[in-house]
Amino acid sequence: MSETSGQNGPADPAHSADEGSDAPQPPGPPARNRRTLRIVLISAAACVVLLGGVAVGAYLLVNHLAGGIHRTPVTLPKVPGGGRQPGP
Numbered sequence: 001m002s003e004t005s006g007q008n009g010p011a012d013p014a015h016s017a018d019e020g021s022d023a024p025q026p027p028g029p030p031a032r033n034r035r036t037l038r039i040v041l042i043s044a045a046a047c048v049v050l051l052g053g054v055a056v057g058a059y060l061l062v063n064h065l066a067g068g069i070h071r072t073p074v075t076l077p078k079v080p081g082g083g084r085q086p087g088p
Helices: 031-067
Strands: none
Touching: none
């Protein structure tokens, strides 16, 4: 017979992790808090990327629409005397 068990763990129960062991826990927040923090950070990053894409799209749209406006060059007539009024 095979020495491996049908479970997803070691075949020898002596090598399995003990729930009530006195092994020190790794420093930091528990796994549930880390998962929540990771979800919040990924969501915030996705929102920043989405808002950046909207801002770039809006800029390109306004630039395209403003580029379609025909501009008429305006030349002002030159004032004789260099534009200075005679003083008293």
